[in-house]
Amino acid sequence: MRLDKFLSSTGRLSRSAAAKAARAGRISVNGEIVRSADRHIDPELDVVVLGGEQLTYRRFTYILLNKPDGYVSATEDGRDPTVLELLPEELQRQNLFPCGRLDKHTLGLMLLTNNGPLAHRLLAPKTHVEKTYFFTLRDPIDAAETARLEKGVYLIDGAGDRYLTRPCAIEMDETGKAGTVVLTEGKYHQVKRLFEEAGNRVLTLERIRFDTLTLDGLDERGAWRYLTVREEETLLAHLNQSQQ
Numbered sequence: 001m002r003l004d005k006f007l008s009s010t011g012r013l014s015r016s017a018a019a020k021a022a023r024a025g026r027i028s029v030n031g032e033i034v035r036s037a038d039r040h041i042d043p044e045l046d047v048v049v050l051g052g053e054q055l056t057y058r059r060f061t062y063i064l065l066n067k068p069d070g071y072v073s074a075t076e077d078g079r080d081p082t083v084l085e086l087l088p089e090e091l092q093r094q095n096l097f098p099c100g101r102l103d104k105h106t107l108g109l110m111l112l113t114n115n116g117p118l119a120h121r122l123l124a125p126k127t128h129v130e131k132t133y134f135f136t137l138r139d140p141i142d143a144a145e146t147a148r149l150e151k152g153v154y155l156i157d158g159a160g161d162r163y164l165t166r167p168c169a170i171e172m173d174e175t176g177k178a179g180t181v182v183l184t185e186g187k188y189h190q191v192k193r194l195f196e197e198a199g200n201r202v203l204t205l206e207r208i209r210f211d212t213l214t215l216d217g218l219d220e221r222g223a224w225r226y227l228t229v230r231e232e233e234t235l236l237a238h239l240n241q242s243q244q
């Protein structure tokens with residue numbers, strides 16, 4: 001594997017930044033300064049040190065992104081821009097895909113990865129990963145109505161089938177028109193349909209949590225960053241725990 005590819009896989013440097021760091025003498029392989037980032041290395045065996053820190057190879061790429069309005073959570077779309085287009089070209093070539101969907105006008109947290117088996121586990125209906133959404137409503141809603149929705153109501157899914165929603169947790173602010181909902185399933189337009197069932201309408205929707213992941217450090221819409229090693233480990237540990 002090329003050294004610059006290895007460095008970008010660790011989430012530390014883009015390929016062009018890796019080339020610069022190499023020229024500046026900040027990278028060593030097995031104790032020897034390497035001035036060219038196109039040098040080939042064995043990511044499992046060679047010891048790569050960047051600015052004094054030893055780096056570990058990450059087989060998969062994980063990106064957290066703050067989805068802006070108007071982008072679709074797909075890898076390709078003939079009409080609208082996709083969330084992949086928010087990433088540099090070099091990342092667009094890494095076969096990343098969105099782990100789950102957000103509607104075109106839903107904002108907030110998206111995980112993108114090229115780890116298919118992990119995405120499959122996170123999205124499997126039996127995994128019940130928690131997702132928190134912040135929403136605003138057209139009309140105020142009262143405590144009795146939110147309690148009814150929390151227990152579970154019948155909705156029609158995208159295929160036209162009736163299903164009972166899993167219990168969820170709703171917290172409203174004092175206006176009764178904005179709040180958060182924690183869901184453990186990801187049915188088609190779930191949040192919107194939930195409040196439509198109560199004769200209301202969701203005006204804005206933002207995902208602020210996906211299992212153990214939050215938008216920490218991604219205040220701007222369209223901003224993205226690599227998952228830290230700690231976030232990746234916490235997510236995997238939590239997933240293993242919840243599937244035992």
Ligand code: URA
Pocket residue numbers: 101102103104106188189190191192193205
């Ligand atoms: N529920 C919705 O209605 N839309 C989303 O994008 C996500 C959850």
